[in-house]
Amino acid sequence: MIELSLVGIGTGNPDHLTHQGVAALNAADVILIPRKGDNKADLAELREALCAAVVSNPTTRIVHFDMPVRDSADANPAHYAAAVNRWHDAIAEIWHAKIRAHVPHEGKLALLVWGDPSLYDSTLRIAQRLKLRLALQVSVVPGITALQALTGAHAIPLNDINAPVTITTGRRLREHGWPASADTVAVMLDGECSFRHIKPAGVRIWWGAYLGMPEQLLLSGPLADVAPHIVQQRQTARAAHGWIMDTYLLRRAT
Amino acid sequence: MIELSLVGIGTGNPDHLTHQGVAALNAADVILIPRKGDNKADLAELREALCAAVVSNPTTRIVHFDMPVRDSADANPAHYAAAVNRWHDAIAEIWHAKIRAHVPHEGKLALLVWGDPSLYDSTLRIAQRLKLRLALQVSVVPGITALQALTGAHAIPLNDINAPVTITTGRRLREHGWPASADTVAVMLDGECSFRHIKPAGVRIWWGAYLGMPEQLLLSGPLADVAPHIVQQRQTARAAHGWIMDTYLLRRAT
Numbered sequence: 001m002i003e004l005s006l007v008g009i010g011t012g013n014p015d016h017l018t019h020q021g022v023a024a025l026n027a028a029d030v031i032l033i034p035r036k037g038d039n040k041a042d043l044a045e046l047r048e049a050l051c052a053a054v055v056s057n058p059t060t061r062i063v064h065f066d067m068p069v070r071d072s073a074d075a076n077p078a079h080y081a082a083a084v085n086r087w088h089d090a091i092a093e094i095w096h097a098k099i100r101a102h103v104p105h106e107g108k109l110a111l112l113v114w115g116d117p118s119l120y121d122s123t124l125r126i127a128q129r130l131k132l133r134l135a136l137q138v139s140v141v142p143g144i145t146a147l148q149a150l151t152g153a154h155a156i157p158l159n160d161i162n163a164p165v166t167i168t169t170g171r172r173l174r175e176h177g178w179p180a181s182a183d184t185v186a187v188m189l190d191g192e193c194s195f196r197h198i199k200p201a202g203v204r205i206w207w208g209a210y211l212g213m214p215e216q217l218l219l220s221g222p223l224a225d226v227a228p229h230i231v232q233q234r235q236t237a238r239a240a241h242g243w244i245m246d247t248y249l250l251r252r253a254t
Numbered sequence: 255m256i257e258l259s260l261v262g263i264g265t266g267n268p269d270h271l272t273h274q275g276v277a278a279l280n281a282a283d284v285i286l287i288p289r290k291g292d293n294k295a296d297l298a299e300l301r302e303a304l305c306a307a308v309v310s311n312p313t314t315r316i317v318h319f320d321m322p323v324r325d326s327a328d329a330n331p332a333h334y335a336a337a338v339n340r341w342h343d344a345i346a347e348i349w350h351a352k353i354r355a356h357v358p359h360e361g362k363l364a365l366l367v368w369g370d371p372s373l374y375d376s377t378l379r380i381a382q383r384l385k386l387r388l389a390l391q392v393s394v395v396p397g398i399t400a401l402q403a404l405t406g407a408h409a410i411p412l413n414d415i416n417a418p419v420t421i422t423t424g425r426r427l428r429e430h431g432w433p434a435s436a437d438t439v440a441v442m443l444d445g446e447c448s449f450r451h452i453k454p455a456g457v458r459i460w461w462g463a464y465l466g467m468p469e470q471l472l473l474s475g476p477l478a479d480v481a482p483h484i485v486q487q488r489q490t491a492r493a494a495h496g497w498i499m500d501t502y503l504l505r506r507a508t
Contacts, residue, residue, distance in 0.1 A: 008402070008406075010272070010396075013274065014273070015272060015273040015274035015277065016272050016273075016274060016396070017272060017273055018264070018269060018270055018271060018272050018398065019268070019269035019270075019271055020267065020269035020270060023269065080416065081415060081416070084415055084416075116402050116405075116406075117405075117406070117411075118401075118402055118405035118406065118410070118411050118412040118413075119402075119411075119412050119413065120413060121411070122415075124409065124410065124411050125411065125415075138409050139409060140405070140406035140407075140409050141406065142264075142270070142398045142402035142403055142405075142406040143398075143402075144272065144396045144397075144398070145402070147372075148262075148370050148372055148373075148396035148397075148399070149396055151370075151371075151372035151394070151396075152262075152370075152371070152372065152394035152395065152396040153394075155378065155392050155393060155394050156372070156378065157371075157372050157373075157375070157378050157379065158372040158373050158421075159372075159373065159374060159421070161335060161338055161376075161379075162334065162335070162338075162423050162425060162426065162443075163426075164420050164421060164422035164423070164426055164433060165420070165421045165422075166418050166419070166420045166421075166433070166435060166436060167412075167413070167418060167419045167420075167421070168418035168419075168436075169416050169418070171416060172416065172417075172418055176435070179418060179420070179434075179435035179436070180433075180434035180435045181420060181430070181433035181434040181435050181436070182420060182422075182433070182435070189416075
């Protein structure tokens with residue numbers, strides 16, 4: 001039996017790590033760390049620094065694997081889902097090879113998952129594929145999500161009293177507009193400033209990039225006023241750092 | 255200036271605490287802990303045990319305060335909001351008195367917030383009231399939410415690929431039915447098994463109570479099959495422990 005622990009590590013602040021996360025990393029025989037060539041957005045260095053800071057078990061080994069490249073984005077939603085599925089298949093294949101090489105019979109693996117394994121993350125789906133090939137037990141250690149890092153940094157509640165919140169993606173916001181059943185919308189996986197597709201009257205935005213990291217950027221205010229500043233800051237920061245991760249909350253007056 | 259740190263502590267597993275949370279508690283002059291008479295659901299003992307386990311600063315003091323009683327639930331949503339507002343006013347009044355007594359001029363306060371301060375929690379709104387009365391700086395330390403503890407315990411993703419999720423309350427689910435814009439709905443603050451008001455065909459449920467605690471209960475499956483078991487387990491567990499906290503995820507086939 002292989003035990004695979006998916007450890008949520010939060011959003012770039014090493015102090016987001018929980019005691020449970022530290023224990024799971026120290027219980028692992030092997031910690032798998034992804035690399036995407038020389039892409040800074042793979043955050044391999046941050047994952048390695050985090051392991052160096054908290055892993056004290058001398059028998060725990062770090063093993064790197066190269067992330068396959070995903071087919072470039074396709075506007076057709078059906079094609080998009082198929083491309084994501086093929087990508088997950090390819091990653092599962094690579095994990096399988098690493099497990100056979102490093103933990104051939106039984107043992108404990110850990111993967112450091114950005115944010116929390118439950119939220120817009122593919123690790124659980126990839127692990128599901130592995131279950132078809134080997135005796136695998138998957139456990140999840142919750143971590144701080146980008147949404148919590150965002151609301152925490154702005155010191156705001158996610159929801160209004162007794163009110164719902166919809167979490168969605170930039171792509172969905174562009175294609176479907178404001179979700180029908182909530183006046184608060186949290187947007188993730190948005191590389192295209194999709195808030196520009198929303199009518200800004202009566203809408204406030206709370207935006208954050210590099211949340212939890214020293215580079216953290218925050219902007220908030222009426223969408224009409226703040227949107228151009230976000231677009232500009234995002235462009236400047238992305239150029240300066242070579243990558244960006246950001247998320248935002250939209251709330252409309254009721 | 256008074257600095258108030260709202261520290262998310264997760265859902266009852268002391269190991270949900272982050273390094274950032276431990277640091278914030280140790281930086282505090284005073285940690286405020288609520289008590290609700292002899293109500294076990296105040297979890298005062300758990301908060302005290304948590305402080306005893308991680309607070310090593312000898313100058314940090316624990317100060318208790320009595321939570322006021324909220325007017326009993328009213329079916330009229332307008333009355334409900336007013337009752338919640340009066341309750342928050344009353345709590346702000348009590349915090350103010352404790353601050354004047356224990357940190358009269360300047361200093362650092364911390365409050366241990368169940369889950370995360372952003373999600374269906376009133377602490378940020380109460381702190382906002384205090385800002386009208388004294389020079390107060392509020393910071394938030396994110397914590398693991400019940401939703402993450404739920405998806406983590408079931409080892410499932412919250413969202414489908416590129417799909418939205420609506421987080422709502424039991425009351426909203428009863429009054430408004432299934433939210434229009436998402437096939438995944440996370441339900442919180444539900445003391446009435448409101449999933450019984452949903453047509454169960456094609457719907458799966460993942461339910462959890464006492465998440466992260468030794469008493470943790472989990473049930474999942476087709477809503478039609480599992481709903482009666484949840485109602486029964488909930489009743490039995492509540493009678494046995496004197497209180498219950500639970501949450502669940504509903505997903506309908508697309």
